[in-house]
Amino acid sequence: MSAHDVMESVYGNWASHSLDADVAGGLWLSLAPKGTAYPYCVYDLISSVPTARMNTDSDTGTEIFDLEFQLALYDDKMSTLAVAAKAVRAAYDYAPLTLGAGEGGVLQVRCTNEIPTKLEDDIWQWVISLTVTRYKPIDPSGS
Numbered sequence: 255m256s257a258h259d260v261m262e263s264v265y266g267n268w269a270s271h272s273l274d275a276d277v278a279g280g281l282w283l284s285l286a287p288k289g290t291a292y293p294y295c296v297y298d299l300i301s302s303v304p305t306a307r308m309n310t311d312s313d314t315g316t317e318i319f320d321l322e323f324q325l326a327l328y329d330d331k332m333s334t335l336a337v338a339a340k341a342v343r344a345a346y347d348y349a350p351l352t353l354g355a356g357e358g359g360v361l362q363v364r365c366t367n368e369i370p371t372k373l374e375d376d377i378w379q380w381v382i383s384l385t386v387t388r389y390k391p392i393d394p395s396g397s
Contacts, residue, residue: 257299257302257321259353259354259357260299260321260351260353260360260386260388261283261297261299261323262354263351263352263353263360264297264323264346264351264384264386265281265283265297266351267345267346267349267351268281268295268345271341271345273295273341273342273345276293276337276338276341276342277293277294277295277327277338277341277342278291278292278293278294279291279292279293279294279295279328280294280295281294281295281296281297282294282295282296282297283296283297283298284296284297284298286328292328292329292330292331292334293327293328293329293334293335293338294327294328294329295325295326295327295328295338295342296325296326296328297323297324297325297326298323298324298326299321299322299323300322300323300324300383301320301321301322302319302320302321302322303319303320303321303322304317304318304319305318305319305320305387315391315392316358316389316390316391316392317389317390317392318361318387318388318389319387319388319389319390320385320386320387321385321386321387321388322383322384322385322386323383323384323385323386324381324382324383324384325342325346325381325382325383325384326379326380326381326382327339327342327379327380327381327382328377328378328379328380329377329378329380330376330377330378331378332370332372332378335370335378335380336370336380338380339368339370339380339382342382343365343368343382346363346365346382346384347363347364347365348362348363348364349363351363351386353388357390358388358389358390358391359388359389360386360387360388361387361388361389362385362386362387363384363385363386363387364384364385365382365383365384366383366384366385367381367382367383368380368381368382368383369381
């Protein structure tokens with residue numbers, strides 16, 4: 255199962271909430287370019303774990319997956335980072351993410367953990383962990 259559609263939905267949710275107003279440096283996949291303005295956010299898929307299969311026939315039915323994402327915000331001021339983290343958390347906790355046609359759907363999005371940390375050189379990081387529970391019909395062809 256590909257998590258690409260869920261990653262696109264995470265990115266789309268950012269744009270629909272106009273989070274660039276609170277996070278001027280924007281949202282980046284895995285790594286922000288050197289020199290990106292603060293605050294900025296980097297997101298990554300941490301894991302994708304099948305948690306259930308609904309139906310007794312293994313070739314049909316629905317699979318349930320938990321996808322763990324991490325949104326890591328960075329800034330050189332804790333005060334602006336806290337404002338940015340609050341806006342990001344509000345945009346994602348219980349967010350109604352949508353997927354493409356035939357990709358199933360999202361049952362729930364939860365912010366499961368937050369950790370603010372001071373890094374070297376007076377840079378602050380605020381990590382928000384998300385669990386996205388999604389369902390997808392089982393494709394009997396295996397594709």
